[in-house]
Amino acid sequence: MATFIADIWAPIDYRVAANVSLIYVAALTTIFVLLYGIRSNWRANQVGRTLFAKSVVLPFVLWQIVLATWWDTDFPYRQQVQFIIYSLGAVAYVTMTVLLWREQQSDRSEKK
Template sequence: MRGIYAVGGSIITSTFIIDALGATVDYWRAAAWSLTLGAVFVTIFTILYLLRSNWRSNRIGRIFLAKSVLLSAALWQIVATTWIGQDYPFRNEIRFTIYAVLALAYFTMDIALIREQNLDRGGEPRTGPRPRTDLPPL
């Protein structure tokens, strides 16, 4: 992994050095391709996580999958706007759907995180069934 970071960092640094030395760097195109590659890699991660991980086993797994799906969708919408422009069919409806679901999902994720943190700290969740204390231990 360090090698991948080193190569990526070298490419970014080299781009700035080449620009400083007077060569023409098309930063718009470089940024657009970087964004597109980022969307590709996030989507690959999301698909691999969905298909190969046991994300159903706990609440955090489901939350992480939701975050990955929403990030993929948001990035692809931004990629479309970057390459195509702002005038494509149903752009505003697509943006509204992605961003509204994103807000709703993160609101519920915030609630789930607070509940999990309360449980980790020995507290009880604020809502939901409470364990029965009148039963003998197993």
């Protein structure tokens, strides 16, 4: 919000501002994963394990985007890195979707 207000008095380069915000998002998701992984009992159940796996993938996606944004879109092994990260994300979300569906089915059958 402060950036939009500052734009009234000073020219703002929103491309740079967005790229800096991307670094913040990547850093904060990384901090979340570290705190969740170290301080939470995510191993206690399947939901916790699945959430942790998904949470680990997101910072990798974001840091890969940060690298491409600030350094070079064709950094070494970029295509291989993208393939691994995006494939892990797809596997994590398939797992989460199946788990969610099973939990919902279980809840519905318990209500009957």
